[in-house]
Amino acid sequence: MNAGVRPEERVLKIDDVGDPRLAPYRDIRERDLVGRSGRFIAEGKVVLNVLLSSARFFEAESLLVLENRLSGLEQQLRLCPPEVPVYCVPQAVMDAVAGFHVHRGILAVGRRKAAPSLAGLLAGLPDRALVAVLCGISNHDNVGSIFRNAAAFEADCVLMDETCCDPLYRKAIRVSVGATLKVPYARQGSIDDIIAALAEEKFEIWALSPSGTRSIYDVPPAPRQALLMGTEGEGLPKLLLERLNTARIPMSAEFDSLNVATASGIALSRFSRFA
Template identity: 35%
Template sequence: MPSIIEISDLTDPRLDLFARLTEAQLRNRLEPEKGIFIAESPKVIQLALDAGHAPVAFLMERKHVQGQAQSLLARCGDIPVYTADRDVLAALTGYPLTRGILCAIRRPQLPAMEDICQGARRVAVLEGIVDTTNVGAIFRSAAALHMDAVLLSPTCCDPLNRRAVRVSMGTVFQIPWARLGDRAEDWPAGGLERLHALGFQTVAMALSDNALPIDAPRLMAAEKLAIVLGTEGDGLAAATIARCDYTACIPMSHGVDSLNVAAASAVAFWQLRARPAGFP
C-alpha cells in the first residue's frame, strides 16, 4: 500500500524532487544510475509504468488519491504519495499540475544506438534541438508515423525533461531512443559513420539549391534511411549536410521558406516511411 503523506511544510526536503531540483540535478550526470525524471498526468505515468520504469514518489491533489490515481497507486507498492490541495501544489512547484498528478521515476539506462537500430528501416536523427516542446512533438510524430527509433546528437535536449515527456504524450516511453555519443565532438562525423556502418543512407532535411524534393522516388524506396533534422533557427550544420548521402526539402508555397522543425518532422516521417517490398 502507498504511504499517503499530507504536505504541511513546503520546505520539506523530501519534496525537493518536485520543487527545487533543476533538470540537470534530476539527471544526476555524475551518477546516472541515481537519476530521476518527472512524468506528468495519469496517461503519461501509465505509459511509463507499462514500459517498466520504476516509480519513486508521487505528488498529487488530495482528491486523486481515491480518484483517478487509484489504478496507478495499486501498481506501485509502498512508495510515498505527497498530497495537498491544488493551490498548495501550485505554490510548491510554481506551475499548475497537469491533471493534478506528478510522478518521480527512476531514469533508465540508455541502450546503445547499434542495439535499437537492429532491424530498423527508418530512424529519426535530431541535431542540437534544444526546445523541449519541439523534442516532445517530434517523438510523438516519430512514434505515430512509422519511425523505428529516434537518435539524438550530444547537444540535443533531454527527452525525459518534464515538458518534453508531457508534449510527447508518453510516446518517449514507446519508441526506442539513444544518443549518438556523449561529447559534442562525437557528432557529426562519428555519429554518421556509425549509421553508415549499419547500412543506413542518410538524408539531411535542409534548404539547398540542389536538394531533392521529399517525394523523390530514390528516397522513398531506400531500404534503410536516417532522416536528419536540425536545430531551431539555424537548421543543420554545413558539416552535417556535407556528410549525408542526400539533402531533401519540403516544397513550399506562398513564399514561406520552411516549417517549424516539429511540423517538418511529421511531413518527412510520413512521406519517407518504409514502403513495402517492390515499391517503385
C-alpha cells in the same frame, strides 16, 4: 499492489509543505531534475501511463497525487508497482511545493534505469527500420514534438548528437505526451559518430534541408532509412550536407519556412510504414 487493496489504502497522506519526502517535487518549474542520476518529472495521467508501461528503460520512484483527484486515478495506482510510494496532498500543499498551480492532479518522479548506447540501440533494430536523427536541436518544445511524431509514425528510435537538449526535461516530456519515455533513444557523440554508425548498419541516410536535391516524395524506398534533421535557424552544417543525400519538403519559394517539428511530422509520415 495486491488485488483487493483499494487505491485509497496505499496512499500516504502528507499535510506538511516541508515534509522531506516531497523534496524531489520542490520548485520544479525553476529547475529540472535531469542530470541528477537520470531523474525527471512526469505530469498528468497520460504521461504517467506511458511511464508505468515503459519498465524496460524507466521506473517511477514516487507519485504525488491531489487528494481530490484520487478517485479518478485508480488505473494509474493499480499499474504502479507496490514498492513505489504514493503521496497524497491537498491542492495548497501541491502548489506550494511545486512552486506553481498544478492543475493536472498527478505528478511522478521517474528515473531512467538504463541509457542505451548508440551502438547498442542500432544493434537491436530490425531489418526494416526508420530512425530519426537530430543534430543540435536544443529547444525543448521541438524535441518533445519530434518525439511525439516519432511515436505516432513508429520510428524505431531517435538518435541525438550531444548538442541536443535532454529529452527528459519536464517540458520535453510534457509536449511529447510521454513519447520521450516510449521511443528508444540515445544522446551520445557527435553527428559524425552517429552517421558513421548508421552507415555501418546499412542505413540510407537522408538529410532534410530546404535546399535538398530531391523531394521527399521522390526518395526511393529503402529497408533501413534514417532522416537527419537540424535546427530551424542554422540548419544542418554545410559540410555535412555536401557529403550526404539531401531531401527537401517541397513548398512555396515565397514562404520557405516550416517549424522543425512540423517538418519532422511530414517527413516521418512520408517514410513511415503507414503511408
